[in-house]
Amino acid sequence: MPARDPHAHDSYAYDPHAFEPFAVTVDLAVFTVRAGALHVLLIRRGRAPYAGDWALPGGFLLPRESAEAAARRELAEETGLPDRLVAGLRLDQLRTYSEPDRDPRMRVVSVAFTALVPGLPEPAAEGGGDADRARWVPVAEARGLAFDHAQILADARERVGAKLEYTCLATAFCPPEFTLGELHAVYETVWDTALDRPNFRRKVLATPGFVEAVPGAARLTGGRGKPAALYRPGPATTLHPPLLRPVEGTQR
Amino acid sequence: MPARDPHAHDSYAYDPHAFEPFAVTVDLAVFTVRAGALHVLLIRRGRAPYAGDWALPGGFLLPRESAEAAARRELAEETGLPDRLVAGLRLDQLRTYSEPDRDPRMRVVSVAFTALVPGLPEPAAEGGGDADRARWVPVAEARGLAFDHAQILADARERVGAKLEYTCLATAFCPPEFTLGELHAVYETVWDTALDRPNFRRKVLATPGFVEAVPGAARLTGGRGKPAALYRPGPATTLHPPLLRPVEGTQR
DNA sequence: CCAAAAGTGTTGACAATACACCCATGA
DNA sequence: TCATGGGTGTATTGTCAACACTTTTGG
Numbered sequence: 001m002p003a004r005d006p007h008a009h010d011s012y013a014y015d016p017h018a019f020e021p022f023a024v025t026v027d028l029a030v031f032t033v034r035a036g037a038l039h040v041l042l043i044r045r046g047r048a049p050y051a052g053d054w055a056l057p058g059g060f061l062l063p064r065e066s067a068e069a070a071a072r073r074e075l076a077e078e079t080g081l082p083d084r085l086v087a088g089l090r091l092d093q094l095r096t097y098s099e100p101d102r103d104p105r106m107r108v109v110s111v112a113f114t115a116l117v118p119g120l121p122e123p124a125a126e127g128g129g130d131a132d133r134a135r136w137v138p139v140a141e142a143r144g145l146a147f148d149h150a151q152i153l154a155d156a157r158e159r160v161g162a163k164l165e166y167t168c169l170a171t172a173f174c175p176p177e178f179t180l181g182e183l184h185a186v187y188e189t190v191w192d193t194a195l196d197r198p199n200f201r202r203k204v205l206a207t208p209g210f211v212e213a214v215p216g217a218a219r220l221t222g223g224r225g226k227p228a229a230l231y232r233p234g235p236a237t238t239l240h241p242p243l244l245r246p247v248e249g250t251q252r
Numbered sequence: 253m254p255a256r257d258p259h260a261h262d263s264y265a266y267d268p269h270a271f272e273p274f275a276v277t278v279d280l281a282v283f284t285v286r287a288g289a290l291h292v293l294l295i296r297r298g299r300a301p302y303a304g305d306w307a308l309p310g311g312f313l314l315p316r317e318s319a320e321a322a323a324r325r326e327l328a329e330e331t332g333l334p335d336r337l338v339a340g341l342r343l344d345q346l347r348t349y350s351e352p353d354r355d356p357r358m359r360v361v362s363v364a365f366t367a368l369v370p371g372l373p374e375p376a377a378e379g380g381g382d383a384d385r386a387r388w389v390p391v392a393e394a395r396g397l398a399f400d401h402a403q404i405l406a407d408a409r410e411r412v413g414a415k416l417e418y419t420c421l422a423t424a425f426c427p428p429e430f431t432l433g434e435l436h437a438v439y440e441t442v443w444d445t446a447l448d449r450p451n452f453r454r455k456v457l458a459t460p461g462f463v464e465a466v467p468g469a470a471r472l473t474g475g476r477g478k479p480a481a482l483y484r485p486g487p488a489t490t491l492h493p494p495l496l497r498p499v500e501g502t503q504r
Numbered sequence: 505c506c507a508a509a510a511g512t513g514t515t516g517a518c519a520a521t522a523c524a525c526c527c528a529t530g531a
Numbered sequence: 532t533c534a535t536g537g538g539t540g541t542a543t544t545g546t547c548a549a550c551a552c553t554t555t556t557g558g
Contacts, residue, residue, distance in 0.1 A: 449536095449538090475535095476534075477536030478538075480538090481537085481538090
């Protein structure tokens with residue numbers, strides 16, 4: 001409930017703490033698939049607390065800026081990602097982290113986002129701003145993160161895995177035109193499971209609007225093997241029926 | 253990124269706005285199923301802005317309180333829901349609303365939650381606090397809400413519908429012991445679709461841990477018809493494979 | 505010719521649907 | 532005995548997993 005008058009309720013009538021200032025920030029978990037491993041974009045902190053540690057990119061909301069806008073701005077400022085890519089990037093809210101002691105200095109509430117970008121040929125974290133401190137790090141090796149960023153990263157990883165099941169978001173990990181082999185590799189990498197290639201292929205092609213063929217085009221992948229047909233992302237956003245992760249446990 | 257020193261970055265070095273205070277609130281979309289319709293818990297506002305309009309319950313975070321804790325506290329304070337129910341209630345973060353002008357008076361960032369409660373015999377919105385201003389309203393009739401609460405409500409409704417597909421959350425709409433007919437009615441009400449009863453029944457019973465039979469018990473439902481067996485919520489939290497909403501469109 | 509990667513076919517297990525049908529209770 | 536809601540059976544249909552197989556390229 002926005003801005004109810006802090007004097008409106010007995011339990012904090014005239015309580016100055018009702019105006020206690022909160023800092024509001026955004027944090028970004030930006031993922032990519034490189035060299036067969038899921039990577040996350042991290043920034044090395046320059047000052048205390050957690051100086052020298054790795055952290056998720058992010059920062060404060062400006063006074064008249066939504067969290068989405070702040071996330072996009074911070075991503076452009078703090079990382080070396082190309083402007084065109086950041087402008088067209090899809091940002092998904094993950095959740096908001098509001099534990100009172102998550103920052104040792106003051107009360108900070110942070111809205112976390114996830115984003116998926118294609119694997120880039122060059123290290124991507126180059127250029128102006130704080131970009132020299134930005135790096136792609138395999139999620140398996142991302143340890144000792146500042147603040148509660150390990151938790152955010154874990155939540156984000158789980159969310160991304162789940163989203164691949166029932167949305168068409170996997171194509172966001174691929175370049176504008178991609179082969180089904182590349183899309184297959186995205187699923188296997190994010191889920192860390194083997195998927196039967198022929199069945200995966202059929203499933204993707206049977207879902208209307210997931211991908212659409214680029215007429216006549218083909219590409220040699222890795223120089224070896226038969227050239228693969230190219231596809232573009234289709235207009236669909238959700239997968240019906242979903243493409244479920246195989247479960248290790250007892251059921252199904 | 254929590255509490256980065258606002259002087260740390262050139263673009264707002266020494267900018268006092270980096271400390272611009274934000275108010276942080278929670279908003280709650282609490283749903284129940286009553287008389288075959290999905291209802292949401294609303295509060296009638298007592299003062300401007302939007303005086304006299306209906307709004308979602310919610311309020312400010314206290315200085316050392318997480319959003320989850322604030323949501324639970326506000327729910328207990330503002331509504332007549334029984335304390336036992338509020339204490340055991342499951343709260344799910346929906347998303348955070350941060351548009352700069354969503355409150356006409358000041359900058360307010362609000363973390364929205366959803367919660368599901370069983371249909372209560374009595375009107376539920378009774379007792380102390382602001383409870384006399386609280387009411388269950390059918391979502392179809394909830395119009396003209398204060399602030400951006402119509403948007404929050406729409407998002408919450410969609411999320412709840414989606415969650416029924418792949419989680420066991422539907423039992424939260426039912427009393428501690430319930431019949432499969434009641435569970436069936438929950439799905440039909442929330443999704444606003446007819447579901448084949450025998451198939452629904454088999455699906456639920458075939459999902460391990462969704463529900464477990466209460467030994468020997470049976471209940472007359474509505475006085476008419478055969479007494480139905482009683483079930484309790486099981487230990488499972490997710491539905492594998494999911495119970496998908498029938499789609500009206502072309503696909504599937 | 506061989507290795508590697510793309511792409512097709514086939515089959516059996518299983519799950520979801522659309523029904524028809526029986527059972528227990530109140531009026 | 533009828534209406535009402537609970538509960539069971541079954542045939543059909545479709546989907547998914549497993550795996551054998553063909554095709555096209557580079558070396």
